[in-house]
Amino acid sequence: MAIYFTPTGDAAEDKRIWRLHASGRVEKLANGIYYQQEGETREAEIRRNWQRLVVKLVPHAVITDRTGMEVKPVRHSDDGPYNVYVVAPRSRWTFELPGLSIHVRKGHGPANGDIPYLGTHLAGQERRLLDNLAFSRARKGEGSRTLGEAAVEAKLDELCRANGAEYLNGIRDRARHLAPLLDRDTEFQRLNGIIGTLLNTHKDKMLTPQGRARAAGTPIDVACVERFQKLITYMAARAPQAILNADTNPDRLMASSFVEAYFSNYIEGTEFAVDQATEIVFEGKIPDDRPEDGHDVLGTYLQLVERVERPPSRTSFEEFKDEIRTRHGRLMESRPGIKPGQFKTQTNRAGDTSFVTPDLLEGTLREGHAMMASIQDPFHRSLFLHYMMAEVHPFNDGNGRISRILMTRELLSANLSRIVVPTVFRDDYVDSLRALSRRDEPSIFVRNLEFCQRVSAACSASTAAAAIDLWAKTYAFCEDSREARLTMPNAALNITNRNGVYAPDDYWQALANKNGLGL
Known part of the structure; x- marks a missing residue:
């Protein structure tokens, strides 16, 4: 492994890593995080281990916002860093690593319904929907940290297709109890409106084709x-x-x-x-x-x-x-x-x-x-x-x-x-x-x-017989496509009917040679 974390729980191993750093053989990325070149680029190694880096840098974090929905780092521009969004009971901060930015916003730590995930927590279904309905202004040099109403609407339609209407009712009930804890009462009202419209118990504007179709009673295969x-x-x-x-x-x-x-x-x-x-x-x-x-x-x-x-x-x-x-x-x-x-x-x-x-x-x-x-x-x-x-x-x-x-x-x-x-x-x-x-x-x-x-x-021909002859001269009736390919009609070809199949003589010869029969 090319990324090391200290302390490891083993004093000897910690000293070995510190000696490697002192000798210039490993690079210090942040407090307690070291990188050694072994095969992958530094940026690829960091991106692949983003969950472990969150665990180390942001204790008690919950992976949420757009990362909670997509469960992977997102890149907002072709030449920009990848981004991970988490919430934790600490001050707002961004950890900058080579090729990866971990954005922390201050908020409630793990709550009921959140899922233990590789040493940290992944926001539960209701939390990630509420969080992604929160307004987020794109900052200079980075995109929005939340996906917005259209993405939530599309996700709810997907969940309804897979699990049925009652599943959405369950999401709504659990979100109603969770919203006050997260200070997401406004977002819950929007979630409630989307679910109601999808289930035809409420009328509201839908932002996606699948949302509009389901609200009209004719859901689509997205x-x-x-x-x-x-x-x-x-x-x-x-x-x-x-x-x-x-x-x-x-x-x-x-x-x-x-x-x-x-x-x-x-x-x-x-x-x-x-x-x-x-x-x-x-x-x-x-x-x-x-x-x-x-x-x-x-x-x-x-x-x-x-x-x-x-x-x-x-x-x-x-x-x-x-x-x-x-x-x-x-x-x-x-x-x-x-x-x-x-x-x-x-x-x-x-x-x-x-x-x-x-x-x-x-x-x-x-x-x-x-x-x-x-x-x-x-x-x-x-x-x-x-x-x-x-x-x-x-x-x-x-x-x-x-x-x-x-x-x-x-x-x-x-x-x-x-x-x-x-x-x-x-x-x-x-x-x-x-x-x-x-x-x-x-x-x-x-x-x-x-x-x-x-x-x-x-x-095109004036009789069925003439059309059959023209098509035969394209190899159209040949069943073995390994011995014939469709071509424009070739008037020079001689056509033979064998067992009801009209085909050029060279096709029949190729089949005979293939089967070792000769002609």
Whole structure:
């Protein structure tokens, strides 16, 4: 360890540390605190041991104010020190250490509800909420020591989401008894007002989107809405893509709608040979052994081929909600077990990703719908709509197909080319959604769909057969994405149909070589 504290309780050890200091091998940081360079920088070592330094420098301290809420040092500027805020029954003071300032304000020491923490105390839930509601003026060279009403409001919404309304009532009751001890009666009145408004027993102005949504009876998933904003911010700094719709007559519209319906279902695991899907859509043949799957393909096609009278983004929220429920009911009508047209009542998952919980579903959709309407570029608006629906996942099943149907309708309403995601690009597409959902990285999602739109526009054709041939020349139907990548259509490629899969001959040769079969 590179930081030493004296006295240690061992006289010999104390003398050893003092000798090291006298010889210049350790540095004295403050009375009884010494530092010896071992690996980390002095500033990093001090910051990592901030709790131990508080224990040494400020006996009977309580970690509170913004440090109590965040439980870590905070930096108010890129080149300034990190800051820790505590309260103790002593005079106001600031301990300045290399890279770290420990700010002490005079106040009550540990109280009922405070939590023993690494030799000191961390303010209990009620105390840290009351303290962060206290007014604090930012001083020259440093920021505010408290987080303020908006942060407290957001924290209370988070606690309500996790624990329910009664938990907030418990906080209020305990804070009422604690406030006089801490001289926080004014802050308690504000806390009481915030909790009352969140629980719809009081009317007051809310400062945060989540606070306003909960007060209106439609709480939101804050992390999800923050991802919406990251996507909007990224797209706002990116040049819009304006590839016009090439499906200028009914025949082209039918051909492109068929291809999109085929791939949209294939992505979700509803797999047919292309020729089977052609029979389902254009000849009305329902597969005897898979009637529900057949209806999924046909139902998707029928929604993609219908005329767009009004884009989803140009509706009121209530109209939007009715539209998505109606579309889902039509799409999934052959699967009564998933409750077509009804919002989910249990949280759904995909792998290790959990989507928006049912109690936050409508509020999050409402917030997203309002954000979507503010996006000026129709291409970016369509991408946002697709991601919003995929991320909220409002239904038990069929969310991916509905999200892509809505994206296409938004694009076609602006006379822009549809975006088709083919089989060979499935992993890239799913990974780009995950990058935004799990890592807050929107660029991959946007760039992937930009590329898919360029390919989709180039594959517009006057018949389904011609469209299938063009898409095959992009490697679109190839299932092994390690042996093929999506490209613009290459007219020089020769296409062979094997077991219902149309693909270039070099793809089949690569699979044969991989399996040691040859051709």
